Amino acid sequence: xxxxxxxxxxxxxxxxxxxxxxxxxxxxxxxxxxxxxxxxxxxxxxxxxxxxxxxxxxxxxxxxxxxxxxxxxxxxxxxxxxxxxxxxxxxxxxxxxxxxxxxxxxxxxxxxxxxxxxxxxxxxxxxxxxxxxxxxxxxxxxxxxxxxxxxxxxxxxxxxxxxxxxxxxxxxxxxxxxxxxxxxxxxxxxxxxxxxxxxxxxxxxxxxxxxxx
Amino acid sequence: xxxxxxxxxxxxxxxxxxxxxxxxxxxxxxxxxxxxxxxxxxxxxxxxxxxxxxxxxxxxxxxxxxxxxxxxxxxxxxxxxxxxxxxxxxxxxxxxxxxxxxxxxxxxxxxxxxxxxxxxxxxxxxxxxxxxxxxxxxxxxxxxxxxxxxxxxxxxxxxxxxxxxxxxxxxxxxxxxxxxxxxxxxxxxxxxxxxxxxxxxxxxxxxxxxxxx
DNA sequence: GTTTGTGAAGGATTTCACAGCA
DNA sequence: TGCTGTGAAATCCTTCACAAAC
Numbered sequence: 096x097x098x099x100x101x102x103x104x105x106x107x108x109x110x111x112x113x114x115x116x117x118x119x120x121x122x123x124x125x126x127x128x129x130x131x132x133x134x135x136x137x138x139x140x141x142x143x144x145x146x147x148x149x150x151x152x153x154x155x156x157x158x159x160x161x162x163x164x165x166x167x168x169x170x171x172x173x174x175x176x177x178x179x180x181x182x183x184x185x186x187x188x189x190x191x192x193x194x195x196x197x198x199x200x201x202x203x204x205x206x207x208x209x210x211x212x213x214x215x216x217x218x219x220x221x222x223x224x225x226x227x228x229x230x231x232x233x234x235x236x237x238x239x240x241x242x243x244x245x246x247x248x249x250x251x252x253x254x255x256x257x258x259x260x261x262x263x264x265x266x267x268x269x270x271x272x273x274x275x276x277x278x279x280x281x282x283x284x285x286x287x288x289x290x291x292x293x294x295x296x297x298x299x300x301x302x303x304x305x306x307x308x
Numbered sequence: 309x310x311x312x313x314x315x316x317x318x319x320x321x322x323x324x325x326x327x328x329x330x331x332x333x334x335x336x337x338x339x340x341x342x343x344x345x346x347x348x349x350x351x352x353x354x355x356x357x358x359x360x361x362x363x364x365x366x367x368x369x370x371x372x373x374x375x376x377x378x379x380x381x382x383x384x385x386x387x388x389x390x391x392x393x394x395x396x397x398x399x400x401x402x403x404x405x406x407x408x409x410x411x412x413x414x415x416x417x418x419x420x421x422x423x424x425x426x427x428x429x430x431x432x433x434x435x436x437x438x439x440x441x442x443x444x445x446x447x448x449x450x451x452x453x454x455x456x457x458x459x460x461x462x463x464x465x466x467x468x469x470x471x472x473x474x475x476x477x478x479x480x481x482x483x484x485x486x487x488x489x490x491x492x493x494x495x496x497x498x499x500x501x502x503x504x505x506x507x508x509x510x511x512x513x514x515x516x517x518x519x520x521x
Numbered sequence: 522g523t524t525t526g527t528g529a530a531g532g533a534t535t536t537c538a539c540a541g542c543a
Numbered sequence: 544t545g546c547t548g549t550g551a552a553a554t555c556c557t558t559c560a561c562a563a564a565c
Contacts, residue, residue, distance in 0.1 A: 109533075109534070111533090111534070112534095113515050113518050113519075114511075114515045116514075116515065116518070117510075117511045117514035117515055118495065118511065120514070121493065121511075135545090135546065135547090136546080136547075137546085142495070143495050144495055146535075146536065147546090147547095148535075148536055148537070148538095149534090149535065149536075151546090151547060151548060151549085152534090152535075152536085152548085152549080154547095154548090155547090155548055155549065159547080159548065160547095161546075161547050161548080162542085162543060162546080162547075163541070163542045163543050163545075163546050163547045163548085164542070164543045164544070164545045164546050164547080165543065165545080165546070165547085166545090166546065166547085167547090179518070180514055180515070180517055180518050181517035181518060181520060181521065182514060182517060186513070186517060186520070195412070195415055195416070196412070196416065198412075199408070199409070199411075199412030200509075202408055203408070203409065203509075205493065205509075205510055206509075206510065206513070209510050209513070209514065211510070211513050249520055250513065250516070273519075273520060274516045274517075274519070274520055276509060276512055276513060276516070280334065280418065282331070282355070282356050282357055290516050290519055290520075292512040292513075292515075292516055294507060294509050294512065296413075296416075296418075296419075296489060296507050297330075297418055297419065297422050297424070298327075298330045298331065298334075299489055299505040299507065300399070300419070300422070300424050300463065300489060300505075301329075301330035301333070301393055301395060301422065302326050302327045302329065302330055302393070302505075303463070303487045303489070303503050303505055304393055304394035304395060304399060304487075305326050305329070305392070305393050305394060306326075306486075306487070306503050307394060307399070307462055307463075307486060307487055307503075308394065322555075322556070324555090324556070325556095348523085348524065348525090349524075349525075350524080359557075359558065360524090360525095361557075361558050361559070361560095362556090362557060362558075364524090364525065364526060364527085365526085365527080365556090365557075365558085367525095367526090368525090368526055368527065372525080372526065373525095374524075374525050374526080375524080375525075375564080375565060376523075376524050376525045376526085376563070376564040376565050377522075377523040377524050377525080377564070377565040378523075378524070378525085378564095378565065379523090379524065379525080380525090
């Protein structure tokens with residue numbers, strides 16, 4: 096993109112592009128597991144249902160990873176993208192809310208293989224605090240800040256009922272957390288420096304019904 | 309928008325707009341439950357962290373619901389949007405995959421109050437078929453097509469492991485389902501007439517890490 | 522005075538189309 | 544020949560700004 100060096104640090108990459116990179120990583124991993132060494136933007140596009148041009152443009156924000164006439168080396172591209180996304184290391188997370196939803200989230204086997212480790216669980220309910228759930232001893236939320244520091248926790252997962260969600264998110268923010276995965280159905284109030292991503296299946300259903308007639 | 313009548317049927321509403329409508333509905337419901345009768349686009353914007361202009365523009369795709377100098381009647385706007393989205397009726401769903409994830413989904417108490425009723429559960433595993441889970445007798449997937457017809461099921465929820473997801477989605481499509489809520493981590497192959505929405509917390513985490521340094 | 526509804530402007534994102542390289 | 548990388552064009556989406564309505 097810029098040609099004074101090989102770093103693109105002055106360019107802000109659009110957030111839509113960042114949200115697509117994990118899709119590329121996923122397909123590249125699958126593709127290399129099937130023994131393929133090279134992939135073209137066209138093949139990637141077919142697998143992801145997007146245009147080859149978009150994939151090439153997205154990748155061009157970060158460098159020139161392909162070879163003309165050939166395509167991309169699957170392993171190298173995967174590794175580059177993992178580094179760009181910060182997926183070349185593990186990330187520690189804490190979950191707040193150990194009701195039905197929280198229990199389902201901690202027992203979901205999809206996080207750990209991707210390097211996301213839920214190291215601590217919290218709840219306000221005194222009946223739940225102290226219980227052992229999926230190998231985690233549930234702590235009182237009053238211990239959140241010290242636990243975050245002690246275990247180098249960078250991600251907060253919110254699985255409390257909506258009435259408590261904003262309060263819990265405020266507590267996470269105060270404890271220094273900058274990234275929140277939110278399962279409660281609200282648009283939380285957070286400082287601009289904090290990133291919230293919400294998982295909201297009801298919203299998905301409610302927009303799908305528009306097209307169902 | 310067009311001024312020959314009051315119908316905007318020839319205009320295609322952008323999908324981004326449709327995806328925001330459920331947010332408006334949610335806030336309007338909360339706002340009316342607190343006893344408010346009128347809301348302005350500015351108030352809505354503050355609650356949803358978006359600009360008032362965007363909200364007014366979004367609503368203008370469907371009609372003129374506000375009163376200048378006053379704002380929007382909360383109850384009327386909520387009702388109009390529910391009708392537009394098809395939320396003025398209930399929708400029947402079936403879930404396929406009754407492992408840990410499927411059990412969590414059927415026991416999630418957030419669907420039914422919004423009019424999404426999971427009426428049937430399926431699995432391929434013979435140990436699970438026949439079990440009673442959250443009041444649903446798990447059926448064999450071979451009964452999917454007849455059950456879809458019998459119970460007027462319009463939505464398929466996919467909570468099987470990734471290896472079986474595409475096959476299950478093919479089966480749903482063959483049975484006539486046009487709307488799929490997918491919890492498996494893949495970009496499924498479906499005809500253009502079928503709508504798939506994926507819930508993928510790992511993708512969310514993997515893009516958040518880009519900003520965590 | 523207040524707030525909507527909306528053309529027009531501005532900004533962001535996607536796609537095109539092709540030079541350049543393997 | 545085949546495919547990338549990328550300016551330019553096209554498209555899509557958001558914001559502005561103000562006339563009109565209450």
